[in-house]
Amino acid sequence: MKRTIAQINEKINNGRVVAWTIAETKAKISQLGIEKVFQQVDVITTGTFEPMESSGAILNLGHTDPPIKIRQCWLDGIAAYAGFGAVDLYLGATATADYNLNETDPNLREGVGWERGGGHVIEDLIAGKSIQLKAIGQKTDCYPRAMWENAITKENINQFYLFNPRNLYQNFIVGVNGGDRTLYTYLGPLQPRLGNAVYSNPGAISPLINDPDLNLVGIGSKIFLGGGIGYIAWEGTQHFPLQRRLPNNTPIGPAATVALIGDAKQMDSNWVRGCYFKNYGSSLMLGVGVALPVLTEQVIRNCAVVDKDVVAPVIDFSIPRRVRPTFGLVSYAQLQKGHVTIDGKSVRVAPLASKHRSLQVAQELKQWITTGKFTLTEPVASLPSDRTFVPQDTNRSSISLE
Known part of the structure; x- marks a missing residue:
């Protein structure tokens, strides 16, 4: 049966x-x-x-007046990706405060500023809390605004959804x-x-x-x-x-x-x-x-x-x-x-x-x-059943691991 x-x-x-x-x-x-x-x-x-x-959130903030084409953005000091639509953002769960992440940076060695990240901002937005937004725009004829600061919640933005790659x-x-x-x-x-x-x-x-x-x-x-x-x-x-x-x-x-x-x-x-x-x-x-x-x-x-x-x-x-x-x-x-x-x-x-x-x-x-x-x-x-695992090795273009 x-x-x-x-x-x-x-x-x-x-x-x-x-x-x-x-x-x-x-x-x-x-x-x-x-x-x-x-x-x-x-x-x-x-x-x-x-x-x-490997999780994160897509946010569409809605357009300002005058409009802004956001190219850099921070939510409670955590950097969000702004490299697509004018007011579309992607906030990764592992995103951190935006400072110079290099091997000589003492913050990197000590983990300073890592305690709060994108996952915490996502949790707070879901809980209905207010998040402070700071954005820098690329000035163009249709997006003349250069900067914008505002408090956002899940209620005053258009879309807020999780899109988790893995x-x-x-x-x-x-x-x-x-x-x-x-x-x-x-x-x-x-x-x-x-x-x-x-x-x-x-x-x-x-x-x-x-x-x-x-x-x-x-x-x-x-x-x-x-x-x-x-x-x-x-x-x-x-x-x-x-x-x-x-x-x-x-x-x-x-x-x-x-x-x-x-x-x-x-x-x-x-x-x-x-x-x-x-x-x-x-x-x-x-x-x-x-x-x-x-x-x-x-x-x-x-x-x-x-x-x-x-x-x-x-x-x-x-x-x-x-x-x-x-x-x-x-x-x-x-x-x-x-x-x-x-x-x-x-x-x-x-x-x-x-x-x-x-x-x-x-x-x-x-x-x-x-x-x-x-x-x-x-x-x-x-879902595909035949995907191999392709690492990035310098001496070989691709390797399938079994």
Whole structure:
């Protein structure tokens, strides 16, 4: 027996849909088996809440009188990109205060001014706070204004939406430091001599882990994004579905990614949080939920995977190269115990992704579906399955990593 998304949406609209979170589904599979679970459930909700630094917001401010063609702009002192429309901006989650970022700048060495960045401004705008804008224009006949300062909120600008080039890594890495000094990374501080390990994925409940071949999601799929409704807009940057996989079809490291879009005016700052990694910079903690339609029994088989069956590579950040040595693979069940054995040493482990809040995202999305607030969409196109990973090497034009 097969189902269609149209049939599931009819059940949602009639209040007859059966939706379970991914955690509930995995528990039911262990109790009832795949066939009985398939017969009972229509939709499985997944979620994650983790840092996603390849994120940002598009803002259209509206035209001033006289008009201005903005070429430089700061929002609460954080630089926004203004290299396209006259009053269009892109504010990246990792944008910082605009000063000279070079290796001799003491601010760069000490991380001064990095504590607040683009992610924090995005959170504040979503929360309804006022943000101070300063803009410098290029004077032309149709845009004669040279400067503009104003206070903006999400209510007094035209568009404010998230457009995130890379979210929802299908899997990621575990970071450690085998060197002799503390390293400040996008996973946070890594203590020397294998003093700690950090990972950034909720494991077997992660959305794309449960759709390993990307058969259920694609361009146009509706999602939970930051407490509002969003969509998968495209493949994500660094999308690498050809990553090596275990026999259960889960990747052994970073694999598929997606680009996401959604109206930030409808979002909730509870699910969009600016954050800061010491001496590294700002990022954005983001809640994302994906509803998986139960179209065939294979959907349930894919969702049966558990943390002991999903692994991530342990990467040594002390080697400052693109390809770093690894200490092998470790399961998420081991990571979630709070310590792992690496190179014969017991190492304490901490997550960046919040499993508790990831489960809350899945639960909220389930409630949206069962109350008729959220229906499913048919993808308008599939995400590519053949993308290679192309690094920038000086001696070769392109390399495909397997």
